[in-house]
Amino acid sequence: MTKSATMCGIPWRLEDGGCxxxxxxxxxxxxxxxxxxxxxxxxxxxLSVQDVDDIKLMVSELATNALQHGMPHDAPAGAELWVYQRDNGHGRDELVVKAFDTLRGWRPCDGGPGRPDHGRGLKVVDILTKGRWGHHRTRSRLGTPAVRGKATWFALPLPRTLRRRRAWRVGGPYAAKDLRTLLVQRGLDHLEQEDGEGMTVLTDGRGLTVRCEPAAxxxxxxxxxxxxxxxxxxxxACERIVEICESPLG
Incomplete structure (x- = not known):
């Protein structure tokens, strides 16, 4: 059973916005x-046959990159593959695939988005996604405690919106409780929850504030x-917040 099937009692599937x-x-x-x-x-x-073939090729390249450049000898082996859906910022859903590894930094020889010197594998990803890829610091999703590292990702548009707009756990303290559960699983366990009029606020005591409103x-x-x-x-949202906390100025 994958984490898309159940996560601490939250029955999310990939199609419903789970990871x-x-x-x-x-x-x-x-x-x-x-x-x-x-x-x-x-x-x-x-997805179309061509989309599936492209995704499998890109997944191979992300995994190979994680093995070759993301597993230092002095860090625990713990590569992970993450797959989920998100809004692309323009009202359309996209598929996101991330390969997590335990090397926090991005090695210069690996290159990066916008750089001409990254290897063949990531050039393939760059071409097939039209530049819709990148990397960021984060924490693992599997195992306890969560391990610090980075994720290299790509995103592709989906042919239609497949996620059902679930009536349960949307809005109010339910969504806040679910988000807090996800963040605690990633090692952010200093969050305090305060319920107010029309929203719930999560704070970590160090200046991070997350407002859980009825729709956002x-x-x-x-x-x-x-x-x-x-x-x-x-x-x-959970991934963005973890990234902020893992950044040097987070």
Whole structure:
């Protein structure tokens, strides 16, 4: 059973905005295992054969990159594959695939978005996603305690919106409780919850504030980093908040 099936009693599926989090081996089978994981998840999303083939190719490249450049000898092996949906900022859903590894920094030889010197594998990702990829600091989703590292990701548009706008747990203290549960699982366990009129506020005692309103999450950090996402994008909201906390100025 994957984490998309159930997470601390929250019955999310990939189609409903949940995140499938799957372990990857620290050996040469990593690309094959990653492809197998993603192949099992995609049929429910209505993607074309070409899209599926492109995704499998890109997943192989992310997994190989994690093995070659993201597992230092002095850090625990713990690569993971994450798959979920989110709004692309223009009212359309997109599929997000991330490979987590335990090396927090981005090695110069790996390159990065907008840089001409990244390797062949990430050039393929850059071309197929039209530049819709990147990397950021984060924490693992599998295992306890959560491990600090980074995620390398790509995103592709979905042919239609498949996530059902669930009536349960949307708005009020329910969404706030779910978000707090997800953040605690990622090691952010200093969050205090205060219920107010029309919203719930989460604070970490260090200046991070997350407002859980009837239809949206809004957050702001001492660094000035801020954001807003609809409640249905709770997976992405959690990831953005973890990234802020892992950033040097978070």
């Amino acid at each position: 499938a989090a799957l372990p990857l081996p620290a050996d040469d089978s990593i690309a094959h295992v990653a492809r197998s994981h993603v192949t099992a998840l995609l049929p429910a999303l209505g 999450f809004r957050w702001r950090a001492p660094s000035g980093a801020a954001g807003t996402l609809p409640i249905i994008d709770i997976t992405e």
